[in-house]
Amino acid sequence: MPVDAQDGPGPEDVVVGLVAAPGPAGSAVEPAALQQELARRYPGTGWHVVPVVDALVVPPATDDELVDAARDRLLAAGWDLAVCLTDLPLQLARRPVVAHASPVHGVALVSVPALGPVGLRRRGLALAVQLVEELLGGGAPDVPGEGDRARGRRLRHRARQLAADPRDDGGEAELRFTARVLTGNLRLLAGMVRANRPWRLAYGLSRALTGALAAGVFALVTPDLWAMADAFGALRHAAVAAVAVGATAATLVVGAGLWERAPHRRVRKQVALFNLATTATVLLGVLTLYAVLLALSLLGAGVLVVPDLLAAALGHGAGPGDYLEVAWLTTSLATVGGALGAGLESDAAVRQAAYAYRGSEVAPADA
Structure with a gap:
């Protein structure tokens, strides 16, 4: 039964x-x-x-x-x-x-x-x-x-x-x-990272997303950026993307004081795990934000960047690979703009990514 x-x-x-x-x-x-x-x-x-x-x-x-x-x-x-x-x-x-x-x-x-x-x-x-x-x-x-x-x-x-x-x-x-x-x-x-739900961090960073979108729109319609994107190789693009993601993540961690310190030696290893989980959560959240911005940049490039103007700026015919390079560099620069916007986020919004902070929220005891 x-x-x-x-x-x-x-x-x-x-x-x-x-x-x-x-x-x-x-x-x-x-x-x-x-x-x-x-x-x-x-x-x-x-x-x-x-x-x-x-x-x-x-x-x-x-x-x-x-x-x-x-x-x-x-x-x-x-x-x-x-x-x-x-x-x-x-x-x-x-x-x-x-x-x-x-x-x-x-x-x-x-x-x-x-x-x-x-x-x-x-x-x-x-x-x-x-x-x-x-x-x-x-x-x-x-x-x-x-x-x-x-x-x-x-x-x-x-x-x-x-x-x-x-x-x-x-x-x-x-x-x-x-x-x-x-x-x-x-x-x-x-x-621990799964419990933190890092994909929700990107949704909570409204100011960071707004700053990133504003920076992306201005970068996307700049012919000099088109030429830079064409001149960059894949390795340079990847390096710029890594710096952009790292800068945004560091701004969030440092700005909101997410890094915990062990009050006693007996809990030092546990606090180290808190910090690892928090850092991984923030990085995955920023990478989620980066992926969303890349998709929006590709869409924006297809709508705003005229093929003839792009070809004239590059000095050769424009193909899908050129649009991808433009969107990639635009996303990296927009993410840096998002790092500036992340500094304006409220501590409460950002600190949800901190493992120890989330774990310390004690609900009222049930009868």
Whole structure:
């Protein structure tokens, strides 16, 4: 029978708090899907998943700080277990930590960026179920002759024990699921950039886009620019484009103060990942802006630049390649104009690209 995550918990249900950081992290695990999968795995146990939006901590923060904050939330809400979906990157000895289970606290963490940019819901659900099993003692293997109802009572008893406030930190060891150093860090960085949604940065830079379009229109109808575009080779065009994109990105990062500094040595690696994700987000956003401007420049060149005038300025016949060169150089110069406009953007508009800034937006805690 389908399980409705919105129904209230029964007296015999194991209550799992699913705490997600504000933003894309909450899409990694659907509460109803988790409840249904747990019910399928343990048919003799009632399950109730309570979805909550709460960042729990202000970044940068360690996984131990997250566990403590989640434990406080668990005790305050009266849950049996807590699974937290965080957008913070967690590491252990240079290895990305994908998940962290603390049976003594009844708390598990999932670092959503470490799941990578694709297959998020499938991997997130499988990992959340595995973490609940680990919190309950490795999945609570079957006892010979034990039925579903008896097993369910044993699991509920185990969950109630975890929910009791521990007197010390002794007991079972904490478990961390780590990934390979190289591929894991690349997947982690890709997941952080995906969570930042860099393609939305170009849409938010209205002043930068306006400045770029104004610069592009003036450049597009200048015969001297046509001659320069014709004289440039592909390598020079690429170099000018790289400088234009880099200048715009640097203006955004420096102007809005997106570069973070580590307040403590223990979070230095995490802050370094914040800065890498922010820089990659800004670069991809500016490249998106560049691609849009290139398409508009090609359209504008086809409409505004008369073939006979272009041929006269170049001293030879004008073909599609010449129009592409004109549009390419126009786009590069327009992007530099966009860098000037980017300096006029409000900090709030630009700082959405900063990973730590986005992660620190704590939504009101749900009841």
